[in-house]
Amino acid sequence: MGAADADARDRGPWRREATDLVRAVSGGMLFGIPLLYTMEVWWIGSQTQTVHMLGVLVFMFVPVFLLNRTAGFRTTQDIRRRDAAMDSVETVALAVVSVFLLLVLLREVTATTPLEEALGKIVYEATPFAIGSAIAQHMLRRAPAEAEDEATEEAADGKGLQATLVDVGATTIGAVFIAFNVAPTDEIPMLAAAMPAAWLIAMVLASLVISYCIVFVAGFSDQKRRRNQPGIFQHPMTETVASYLVSLVVAAGMLWFFQRLTPEDPMSLVVSHVIVLGLPAAVGGAAGRLAV
Protein backbone atom coordinates (compact mmCIF):
# COMPACT_ATOMS: atom_id res chain seq x y z
CA MET A 1 0.00 0.00 0.00
CA GLY A 2 1.49 3.32 -1.02
CA ALA A 3 2.25 6.25 1.23
CA ALA A 4 -0.07 8.24 -1.00
CA ASP A 5 -3.02 6.16 0.17
CA ALA A 6 -1.94 6.54 3.79
CA ASP A 7 -1.74 10.27 3.21
CA ALA A 8 -5.23 10.24 1.70
CA ARG A 9 -6.61 8.45 4.78
CA ASP A 10 -4.96 10.99 7.09
CA ARG A 11 -7.08 13.74 5.54
CA GLY A 12 -10.27 12.29 7.01
CA PRO A 13 -13.25 10.79 5.18
CA TRP A 14 -15.05 14.06 4.31
CA ARG A 15 -12.00 15.82 2.91
CA ARG A 16 -10.92 12.65 1.12
CA GLU A 17 -14.36 12.35 -0.43
CA ALA A 18 -14.27 16.01 -1.51
CA THR A 19 -10.86 15.41 -3.13
CA ASP A 20 -12.20 12.33 -4.94
CA LEU A 21 -15.16 14.31 -6.29
CA VAL A 22 -12.94 17.20 -7.41
CA ARG A 23 -10.71 14.61 -9.14
CA ALA A 24 -13.76 13.17 -10.90
CA VAL A 25 -14.90 16.61 -12.11
CA SER A 26 -11.34 17.47 -13.20
CA GLY A 27 -11.08 14.25 -15.22
CA GLY A 28 -14.44 15.00 -16.79
CA MET A 29 -13.31 18.50 -17.71
CA LEU A 30 -10.13 17.25 -19.37
CA PHE A 31 -11.99 14.68 -21.46
CA GLY A 32 -15.30 16.44 -21.97
CA ILE A 33 -14.50 20.09 -22.63
CA PRO A 34 -13.86 19.82 -26.41
CA LEU A 35 -17.37 18.39 -26.89
CA LEU A 36 -18.85 21.05 -24.60
CA TYR A 37 -17.61 23.50 -27.23
CA THR A 38 -19.16 21.58 -30.15
CA MET A 39 -22.41 23.02 -31.49
CA GLU A 40 -23.36 19.79 -33.24
CA VAL A 41 -23.62 18.11 -29.85
CA TRP A 42 -25.91 20.93 -28.63
CA TRP A 43 -28.04 20.45 -31.74
CA ILE A 44 -28.20 16.68 -31.33
CA GLY A 45 -29.33 17.30 -27.76
CA SER A 46 -31.90 19.85 -28.97
CA GLN A 47 -33.61 17.45 -31.34
CA THR A 48 -33.36 14.28 -29.27
CA GLN A 49 -36.55 12.56 -28.25
CA THR A 50 -37.07 11.55 -24.65
CA VAL A 51 -36.86 7.82 -25.35
CA HIS A 52 -33.41 8.35 -26.89
CA MET A 53 -32.33 10.37 -23.87
CA LEU A 54 -33.19 7.45 -21.60
CA GLY A 55 -31.32 5.11 -23.97
CA VAL A 56 -28.20 7.33 -23.87
CA LEU A 57 -28.43 7.54 -20.07
CA VAL A 58 -28.56 3.73 -19.78
CA PHE A 59 -25.82 3.29 -22.40
CA MET A 60 -23.62 5.74 -20.48
CA PHE A 61 -23.52 3.38 -17.51
CA VAL A 62 -21.88 0.57 -19.53
CA PRO A 63 -18.45 2.16 -20.26
CA VAL A 64 -18.55 4.07 -16.95
CA PHE A 65 -19.14 0.82 -15.00
CA LEU A 66 -16.35 -1.00 -16.87
CA LEU A 67 -13.94 1.90 -16.35
CA ASN A 68 -14.86 2.17 -12.67
CA ARG A 69 -13.89 -1.48 -12.25
CA THR A 70 -10.41 -0.82 -13.65
CA ALA A 71 -9.71 2.91 -13.20
CA GLY A 72 -12.36 5.10 -11.59
CA PHE A 73 -11.96 8.43 -9.86
CA ARG A 74 -11.07 7.17 -6.40
CA THR A 75 -7.61 6.25 -5.15
CA THR A 76 -8.95 2.86 -4.11
CA GLN A 77 -9.58 0.20 -6.71
CA ASP A 78 -13.08 -1.18 -7.08
CA ILE A 79 -12.99 -4.93 -7.02
CA ARG A 80 -16.59 -5.72 -6.16
CA ARG A 81 -19.22 -5.10 -8.78
CA ARG A 82 -21.43 -3.45 -6.18
CA ASP A 83 -18.82 -0.77 -5.44
CA ALA A 84 -18.20 -0.17 -9.14
CA ALA A 85 -21.97 0.14 -9.72
CA MET A 86 -22.36 2.64 -6.87
CA ASP A 87 -19.37 4.66 -8.11
CA SER A 88 -20.93 4.62 -11.59
CA VAL A 89 -24.13 6.16 -10.22
CA GLU A 90 -21.99 8.87 -8.59
CA THR A 91 -19.93 9.38 -11.77
CA VAL A 92 -22.97 9.87 -13.98
CA ALA A 93 -24.75 12.12 -11.45
CA LEU A 94 -21.63 14.25 -11.02
CA ALA A 95 -21.30 14.52 -14.80
CA VAL A 96 -24.95 15.58 -15.12
CA VAL A 97 -24.60 18.31 -12.47
CA SER A 98 -21.23 19.54 -13.78
CA VAL A 99 -22.38 19.64 -17.39
CA PHE A 100 -25.56 21.48 -16.40
CA LEU A 101 -23.50 24.16 -14.63
CA LEU A 102 -21.06 24.43 -17.56
CA LEU A 103 -23.90 24.72 -20.09
CA VAL A 104 -25.42 27.50 -17.95
CA LEU A 105 -21.99 29.17 -17.88
CA LEU A 106 -21.77 28.91 -21.67
CA ARG A 107 -25.38 30.16 -21.95
CA GLU A 108 -26.41 27.08 -23.87
CA VAL A 109 -28.97 26.45 -21.13
CA THR A 110 -30.83 29.56 -20.00
CA ALA A 111 -34.08 30.32 -18.20
CA THR A 112 -35.86 30.36 -21.58
CA THR A 113 -34.46 27.05 -22.86
CA PRO A 114 -37.27 24.48 -23.17
CA LEU A 115 -36.91 21.64 -20.66
CA GLU A 116 -36.67 18.94 -23.34
CA GLU A 117 -33.87 20.78 -25.13
CA ALA A 118 -31.94 21.34 -21.90
CA LEU A 119 -32.31 17.68 -20.91
CA GLY A 120 -31.09 16.53 -24.34
CA LYS A 121 -28.04 18.75 -24.19
CA ILE A 122 -27.22 17.67 -20.63
CA VAL A 123 -27.56 13.95 -21.36
CA TYR A 124 -25.38 14.07 -24.50
CA GLU A 125 -22.71 16.33 -23.01
CA ALA A 126 -22.63 14.27 -19.81
CA THR A 127 -21.53 11.14 -21.69
CA PRO A 128 -17.92 12.17 -22.51
CA PHE A 129 -17.74 14.00 -19.19
CA ALA A 130 -18.68 10.83 -17.27
CA ILE A 131 -16.15 8.77 -19.23
CA GLY A 132 -13.48 11.35 -18.36
CA SER A 133 -14.47 11.16 -14.69
CA ALA A 134 -14.33 7.37 -14.76
CA ILE A 135 -10.73 7.40 -16.01
CA ALA A 136 -9.67 10.35 -13.85
CA GLN A 137 -7.44 8.19 -11.68
CA HIS A 138 -5.55 6.87 -14.73
CA MET A 139 -5.57 10.09 -16.74
CA LEU A 140 -2.92 11.85 -14.71
CA ARG A 141 -1.82 8.97 -12.53
CA ARG A 142 -0.74 9.75 -8.98
CA ALA A 143 3.02 9.35 -8.68
CA PRO A 144 4.41 7.07 -5.96
CA ALA A 145 5.31 8.96 -2.78
CA GLU A 146 9.00 8.26 -3.32
CA ALA A 147 8.93 9.80 -6.78
CA GLU A 148 7.05 12.80 -5.40
CA ASP A 149 9.67 13.30 -2.70
CA GLU A 150 12.43 13.01 -5.28
CA ALA A 151 10.65 15.47 -7.54
CA THR A 152 10.23 17.86 -4.60
CA GLU A 153 13.95 17.78 -3.89
CA GLU A 154 14.77 18.28 -7.56
CA ALA A 155 12.37 21.19 -7.74
CA ALA A 156 13.84 22.80 -4.64
CA ASP A 157 17.32 22.53 -6.11
CA GLY A 158 16.25 24.17 -9.38
CA LYS A 159 16.54 27.85 -10.14
CA GLY A 160 13.34 29.86 -9.66
CA LEU A 161 13.47 31.45 -13.09
CA GLN A 162 14.11 28.14 -14.83
CA ALA A 163 11.25 26.50 -12.95
CA THR A 164 8.99 29.38 -13.98
CA LEU A 165 9.99 28.98 -17.62
CA VAL A 166 9.23 25.27 -17.40
CA ASP A 167 5.79 26.16 -15.96
CA VAL A 168 5.09 28.67 -18.73
CA GLY A 169 6.16 26.13 -21.36
CA ALA A 170 4.05 23.37 -19.83
CA THR A 171 1.02 25.66 -19.58
CA THR A 172 1.47 26.69 -23.22
CA ILE A 173 1.79 23.11 -24.47
CA GLY A 174 -1.22 21.95 -22.43
CA ALA A 175 -3.34 24.91 -23.53
CA VAL A 176 -2.49 24.27 -27.19
CA PHE A 177 -3.14 20.53 -26.79
CA ILE A 178 -6.71 21.01 -25.50
CA ALA A 179 -7.77 24.31 -27.13
CA PHE A 180 -6.12 24.11 -30.56
CA ASN A 181 -8.97 22.11 -32.09
CA VAL A 182 -11.55 24.45 -30.56
CA ALA A 183 -9.89 27.73 -31.63
CA PRO A 184 -10.80 27.70 -35.37
CA THR A 185 -14.44 26.68 -34.85
CA ASP A 186 -17.54 28.87 -35.08
CA GLU A 187 -18.46 28.01 -31.49
CA ILE A 188 -16.13 30.67 -30.09
CA PRO A 189 -17.83 33.67 -31.82
CA MET A 190 -21.24 32.06 -31.22
CA LEU A 191 -20.68 31.67 -27.48
CA ALA A 192 -18.96 35.06 -27.15
CA ALA A 193 -21.80 36.83 -28.95
CA ALA A 194 -24.33 35.55 -26.41
CA MET A 195 -22.30 36.57 -23.34
CA PRO A 196 -22.84 39.85 -21.52
CA ALA A 197 -19.96 41.35 -19.53
CA ALA A 198 -21.08 39.80 -16.23
CA TRP A 199 -21.03 36.37 -17.85
CA LEU A 200 -17.48 36.93 -19.11
CA ILE A 201 -16.40 37.72 -15.55
CA ALA A 202 -18.07 34.47 -14.44
CA MET A 203 -16.12 32.65 -17.18
CA VAL A 204 -12.87 34.12 -15.86
CA LEU A 205 -13.67 33.08 -12.28
CA ALA A 206 -14.76 29.59 -13.36
CA SER A 207 -11.57 29.15 -15.41
CA LEU A 208 -9.45 30.12 -12.38
CA VAL A 209 -11.35 27.82 -9.98
CA ILE A 210 -11.26 24.84 -12.37
CA SER A 211 -7.56 25.35 -13.09
CA TYR A 212 -6.78 25.59 -9.35
CA CYS A 213 -8.81 22.46 -8.57
CA ILE A 214 -7.11 20.39 -11.28
CA VAL A 215 -3.60 21.30 -10.13
CA PHE A 216 -3.89 21.74 -6.38
CA VAL A 217 -6.98 19.90 -5.14
CA ALA A 218 -7.72 16.88 -7.33
CA GLY A 219 -4.76 14.84 -6.04
CA PHE A 220 -3.42 14.02 -9.48
CA SER A 221 0.25 13.14 -9.88
CA ASP A 222 2.76 15.80 -8.94
CA GLN A 223 0.39 17.81 -6.75
CA LYS A 224 2.87 17.80 -3.88
CA ARG A 225 5.67 18.99 -6.14
CA ARG A 226 3.42 21.72 -7.53
CA ARG A 227 2.85 23.04 -4.00
CA ASN A 228 6.64 23.12 -3.43
CA GLN A 229 7.47 24.60 -6.83
CA PRO A 230 10.30 27.14 -6.45
CA GLY A 231 9.36 29.34 -9.43
CA ILE A 232 8.62 33.06 -9.30
CA PHE A 233 4.89 32.34 -9.01
CA GLN A 234 5.40 29.73 -6.30
CA HIS A 235 2.17 30.26 -4.32
CA PRO A 236 -0.74 28.15 -5.61
CA MET A 237 -3.01 31.19 -6.03
CA THR A 238 -0.33 33.23 -7.78
CA GLU A 239 0.59 30.31 -9.99
CA THR A 240 -3.06 29.78 -10.93
CA VAL A 241 -3.54 33.44 -11.90
CA ALA A 242 -0.21 33.66 -13.75
CA SER A 243 -0.90 30.41 -15.63
CA TYR A 244 -4.37 31.66 -16.55
CA LEU A 245 -2.83 34.79 -18.03
CA VAL A 246 -0.45 32.57 -20.02
CA SER A 247 -3.48 30.53 -21.19
CA LEU A 248 -5.23 33.72 -22.33
CA VAL A 249 -2.15 34.79 -24.31
CA VAL A 250 -2.00 31.31 -25.89
CA ALA A 251 -5.75 31.50 -26.66
CA ALA A 252 -5.25 34.90 -28.33
CA GLY A 253 -2.32 33.47 -30.30
CA MET A 254 -4.39 30.53 -31.53
CA LEU A 255 -7.26 32.80 -32.58
CA TRP A 256 -4.79 35.02 -34.43
CA PHE A 257 -3.16 31.95 -36.05
CA PHE A 258 -6.51 30.80 -37.43
CA GLN A 259 -7.36 34.38 -38.50
CA ARG A 260 -10.36 34.46 -36.17
CA LEU A 261 -8.99 37.70 -34.72
CA THR A 262 -7.42 40.52 -36.69
CA PRO A 263 -5.85 43.83 -35.59
CA GLU A 264 -8.97 45.63 -36.92
CA ASP A 265 -11.32 43.84 -34.50
CA PRO A 266 -12.69 45.97 -31.65
CA MET A 267 -11.17 45.32 -28.23
CA SER A 268 -14.47 44.14 -26.73
CA LEU A 269 -14.70 41.39 -29.37
CA VAL A 270 -11.08 40.35 -28.81
CA VAL A 271 -11.57 40.17 -25.04
CA SER A 272 -14.78 38.13 -25.25
CA HIS A 273 -13.35 35.62 -27.75
CA VAL A 274 -10.13 35.19 -25.77
CA ILE A 275 -12.01 34.65 -22.49
CA VAL A 276 -14.35 32.09 -24.07
CA LEU A 277 -11.41 30.13 -25.52
CA GLY A 278 -9.54 30.77 -22.27
CA LEU A 279 -11.58 28.14 -20.40
CA PRO A 280 -10.41 25.11 -22.44
CA ALA A 281 -6.95 26.69 -22.66
CA ALA A 282 -6.79 27.02 -18.85
CA VAL A 283 -7.94 23.40 -18.41
CA GLY A 284 -5.24 22.26 -20.84
CA GLY A 285 -2.66 24.51 -19.20
CA ALA A 286 -3.40 23.00 -15.80
CA ALA A 287 -3.02 19.48 -17.19
CA GLY A 288 0.21 20.52 -18.89
CA ARG A 289 1.74 21.70 -15.62
CA LEU A 290 0.87 18.37 -13.99
CA ALA A 291 2.29 16.40 -16.90
CA VAL A 292 5.83 17.86 -16.95
Added chain:
Amino acid sequence: MSGRPARSPAEWVTFAASVVVLVVLVGLIGVEAGEPDGPALPRVVESGPVERHGDAFLVPVKIRNEGGATAESVQVAAELTIGGQVSVADQSVEFLARNETAEVAFLFVDDPATGTLDIRITGFTVP
Protein backbone atom coordinates in the same frame (compact mmCIF):
# COMPACT_ATOMS: atom_id res chain seq x y z
CA MET B 1 -4.10 2.19 -5.39
CA SER B 2 -5.60 -0.27 -2.91
CA GLY B 3 -8.65 -2.48 -2.38
CA ARG B 4 -11.87 -0.84 -1.34
CA PRO B 5 -12.52 -0.48 2.41
CA ALA B 6 -16.07 -0.10 3.74
CA ARG B 7 -17.89 3.01 2.49
CA SER B 8 -17.50 6.02 4.76
CA PRO B 9 -20.48 8.20 5.75
CA ALA B 10 -19.17 10.83 3.31
CA GLU B 11 -19.30 8.32 0.47
CA TRP B 12 -22.83 7.30 1.44
CA VAL B 13 -23.90 10.97 1.35
CA THR B 14 -22.41 11.31 -2.15
CA PHE B 15 -24.20 8.17 -3.26
CA ALA B 16 -27.54 9.31 -1.83
CA ALA B 17 -27.22 12.74 -3.46
CA SER B 18 -26.29 11.05 -6.76
CA VAL B 19 -29.37 8.84 -6.64
CA VAL B 20 -31.52 11.93 -6.03
CA VAL B 21 -29.92 13.70 -9.04
CA LEU B 22 -30.56 10.74 -11.34
CA VAL B 23 -34.11 10.22 -10.07
CA VAL B 24 -34.87 13.91 -10.73
CA LEU B 25 -33.27 13.67 -14.21
CA VAL B 26 -35.22 10.54 -15.17
CA GLY B 27 -38.38 12.09 -13.67
CA LEU B 28 -37.99 15.22 -15.80
CA ILE B 29 -37.40 13.11 -18.91
CA GLY B 30 -40.54 11.15 -17.99
CA VAL B 31 -42.55 14.38 -17.65
CA GLU B 32 -41.37 15.48 -21.09
CA ALA B 33 -42.19 12.06 -22.54
CA GLY B 34 -45.78 12.62 -21.40
CA GLU B 35 -46.10 15.79 -23.49
CA PRO B 36 -48.18 15.34 -26.65
CA ASP B 37 -46.23 14.57 -29.82
CA GLY B 38 -46.88 16.11 -33.21
CA PRO B 39 -45.20 17.89 -36.09
CA ALA B 40 -43.14 21.05 -35.58
CA LEU B 41 -45.19 24.24 -35.89
CA PRO B 42 -43.09 27.42 -35.87
CA ARG B 43 -45.18 30.61 -35.82
CA VAL B 44 -44.54 34.34 -35.71
CA VAL B 45 -45.81 35.31 -32.27
CA GLU B 46 -44.70 38.92 -31.96
CA SER B 47 -43.24 41.65 -34.15
CA GLY B 48 -42.16 45.16 -33.32
CA PRO B 49 -41.98 47.76 -32.02
CA VAL B 50 -40.11 49.24 -34.97
CA GLU B 51 -36.93 51.06 -33.97
CA ARG B 52 -35.11 53.62 -36.06
CA HIS B 53 -31.33 53.18 -36.29
CA GLY B 54 -29.79 55.92 -38.41
CA ASP B 55 -31.16 55.51 -41.94
CA ALA B 56 -32.61 52.05 -41.29
CA PHE B 57 -35.71 50.73 -39.54
CA LEU B 58 -35.27 47.65 -37.39
CA VAL B 59 -38.18 45.25 -36.86
CA PRO B 60 -37.63 42.69 -34.06
CA VAL B 61 -39.63 39.48 -34.53
CA LYS B 62 -40.23 36.60 -32.15
CA ILE B 63 -40.97 33.15 -33.49
CA ARG B 64 -42.05 30.19 -31.42
CA ASN B 65 -42.30 26.50 -32.16
CA GLU B 66 -45.76 25.55 -30.89
CA GLY B 67 -45.62 22.04 -32.35
CA GLY B 68 -44.47 18.80 -30.79
CA ALA B 69 -41.10 18.34 -32.53
CA THR B 70 -37.94 20.30 -33.29
CA ALA B 71 -37.84 22.41 -36.46
CA GLU B 72 -34.53 22.83 -38.27
CA SER B 73 -33.45 25.68 -40.58
CA VAL B 74 -36.60 27.71 -39.97
CA GLN B 75 -36.95 30.32 -42.73
CA VAL B 76 -38.63 33.61 -41.85
CA ALA B 77 -39.54 36.13 -44.56
CA ALA B 78 -40.66 39.74 -44.15
CA GLU B 79 -42.38 41.57 -47.04
CA LEU B 80 -42.85 45.32 -46.83
CA THR B 81 -45.21 46.86 -49.40
CA ILE B 82 -45.27 50.64 -49.78
CA GLY B 83 -47.18 52.13 -52.69
CA GLY B 84 -47.01 48.95 -54.71
CA GLN B 85 -43.25 48.63 -54.23
CA VAL B 86 -42.21 45.45 -52.39
CA SER B 87 -39.09 45.04 -50.24
CA VAL B 88 -38.24 41.50 -49.08
CA ALA B 89 -35.95 40.40 -46.24
CA ASP B 90 -35.11 36.86 -45.09
CA GLN B 91 -33.81 35.35 -41.91
CA SER B 92 -33.25 31.79 -40.72
CA VAL B 93 -33.05 30.10 -37.33
CA GLU B 94 -30.83 27.00 -37.15
CA PHE B 95 -32.82 25.04 -34.57
CA LEU B 96 -36.11 25.66 -32.83
CA ALA B 97 -36.98 23.04 -30.22
CA ARG B 98 -40.52 22.38 -29.01
CA ASN B 99 -41.80 25.44 -27.10
CA GLU B 100 -38.62 27.37 -27.88
CA THR B 101 -38.80 31.06 -28.78
CA ALA B 102 -36.17 32.75 -30.94
CA GLU B 103 -35.78 36.38 -31.85
CA VAL B 104 -34.68 37.66 -35.25
CA ALA B 105 -34.55 41.19 -36.65
CA PHE B 106 -35.24 42.65 -40.11
CA LEU B 107 -33.82 45.88 -41.47
CA PHE B 108 -35.70 48.08 -43.95
CA VAL B 109 -34.68 51.33 -45.59
CA ASP B 110 -38.31 52.58 -45.55
CA ASP B 111 -40.45 53.04 -42.47
CA PRO B 112 -42.71 49.96 -42.12
CA ALA B 113 -45.35 52.20 -40.49
CA THR B 114 -45.98 53.83 -43.89
CA GLY B 115 -46.85 50.53 -45.61
CA THR B 116 -47.96 46.96 -45.07
CA LEU B 117 -45.57 44.53 -43.39
CA ASP B 118 -46.18 40.80 -43.77
CA ILE B 119 -43.98 38.47 -41.74
CA ARG B 120 -44.34 34.71 -42.06
CA ILE B 121 -42.58 31.38 -41.76
CA THR B 122 -41.83 30.14 -45.27
CA GLY B 123 -40.50 26.70 -44.40
CA PHE B 124 -38.30 24.49 -42.24
CA THR B 125 -36.53 21.14 -42.34
CA VAL B 126 -37.94 18.17 -40.44
CA PRO B 127 -34.88 16.73 -38.61
